[in-house]
């Protein structure tokens with residue numbers, strides 16, 4: 067690689083992406099192209115000679131972006147979120163730059179060791195039982211996806227039972243899950259060679275909000291045992307894909323244990339919420355689990371892919387997935403001194419999943435703006451932060467205010483207003499609004515009236531420094547406490563370090579609050595109903611068919627979904643529960659604010675009015 071050429075091209079790429087994020091709201095959220103749209107726009111074969119990066123950018127703009135669905139748009143409410151952050155993006159860049167392949171400890175010791183440490187951190191944050199920590203027999207590993215996570219633990223469980231009962235038992239071993247369990251379990255069963263008739267899909271009911279019933283599970287197990295089958299694997303879900311149902315882990319875990327089954331808990335989406343003490347209860351009972359999975363790439367600000375899996379017995383994974391060809395042998399592995407993650411996953415190769423730094427530029431821009439007007443660098447150190455009220459201005463955060471001891475929550479919105487009375491008694495007004503979401507920091511509005519005059523009157527009527535200093539000071543603190551890092555490292559590590567637990571918790575709470583807001587809007591409109599109780603940041607709702615004509619209810623809601631998504635203004639998805647077509651509104655894009663949710667609801671209402679008017 068020519069380093070200088072890389073520098074030039076990478077800068078252009080960064081500019082391109084920064085512009086994309088600046089204008090992301092201008093794109094239709096759901097791509098509006100038709101299947102096959104690209105074939106006629108691109109040549110039939112690859113070019114014989116190199117083309118310029120500018121030509122490629124032009125093509126991306128004109129031909130590729132129209133075919134992109136904008137998952138990072140603040141108006142994206144479909145499926146579940148797939149978070150990104152600037153930190154995540156930078157980490158991906160670094161990962162691609164280092165481009166290591168860390169399958170064995172020796173191929174990059176830092177990759178393995180940091181992964182173990184960070185997954186221990188995350189396990190502690192989720193208050194997982196100690197058996198999941200790497201100090202004992204267990205430990206965590208980053209898989210690409212939750213599908214891979216369930217597959218590897220299913221394979222480990224299968225081989226464990228077959229070691230005990232002999233290979234012929236393969237025909238008899240049974241997997242249990244609910245009809246709300248993600249289809250990943252079906253795929254895993256197919257790959258693991260589980261007999262198709264031995265994948266028990268337990269029906270759930272609206273009366274239990276689509277959670278798996280321990281009683282019905284017991285009946286199914288008893289029936290299978292009676293006919294000579296062997297229950298061996300149970301998959302429970304915390305936050306099902308359709309409606310965020312939460313299976314009762316404690317009761318299910320006990321059933322699994324008493325029947326000698328492996329118990330896996332899939333918390334791909336909702337696991338992130340469980341870092342908040344008030345949501346941790348939803349994984350109560352995880353002590354009974356043999357394995358647990360959550361997707362940091364869904365709702366934890368970590369760019370795709372990053373699916374965290376913990377097991378209590380790592381030997382089971384290794385026994386199932388280990389291969390040891392001559393060409394991979396090395397002293398550290400042979401001496402059993404190290405973890406080789408190749409034996410915990412399907413592929414051999416694995417990335418150093420690097421990331422995360424805060425976006426410094428908006429901060430710098432902000433500092434420049436302030437400093438260029440009235441503050442000199444050396445003044446900063448002489449200033450102290452005082453309580454907002456005594457300074458005669460107002461600090462409002464969406465969730466927390468900045469306080470004198472600089473507790474910064476995330477995401478947060480700082481609206482700063484001050485009235486300054488310079489010596490001549492003229493009132494100056496300054497309004498600065500800064501939003502920090504998902505690692506994006508931007509100055510939403512900055513209107514300064516009378517800034518020139520302010521420069522000449524650096525003290526307010528009490529002789530105190532102007533409030534502008536305080537703002538600078540706050541950012542100085544925030545910068546020092548949150549932005550200092552000597553070196554970028556693994557993306558999850560960087561997310562945890564640079565956001566900090568409190569900010570991550572606020573991030574989750576913010577989305578849940580926005581979903582609550584949406585739920586409230588739906589509940590106020592008698593034409594709609596909220597279908598299942600909202601627990602996390604997903605609202606399941608539907609448009610009620612006029613005159614209770616349920617025969618047309620599904621078509622009506624399907625038409626509504628199509629109409630909404632074809633506006634390009636928002637993107638939502640659907641599911642079917644108890645035969646009813648349900649609309650899903652999942653909040654979780656890092657840039658989403660209350661105004662986006664409110665505007666989305668208006669789009670929904672307007673389209674519903676049009677549809678209902680035609681009936």
Ligand code: PLP
Pocket residue numbers: 146210211212213214248250303305306307332333334335361373
């Ligand atoms: N499990 C649950 C509960 C999910 O919601 C999803 C995806 O939305 C998955 C598993 C599959 O996730 P992945 O794409 O990481 O395999």
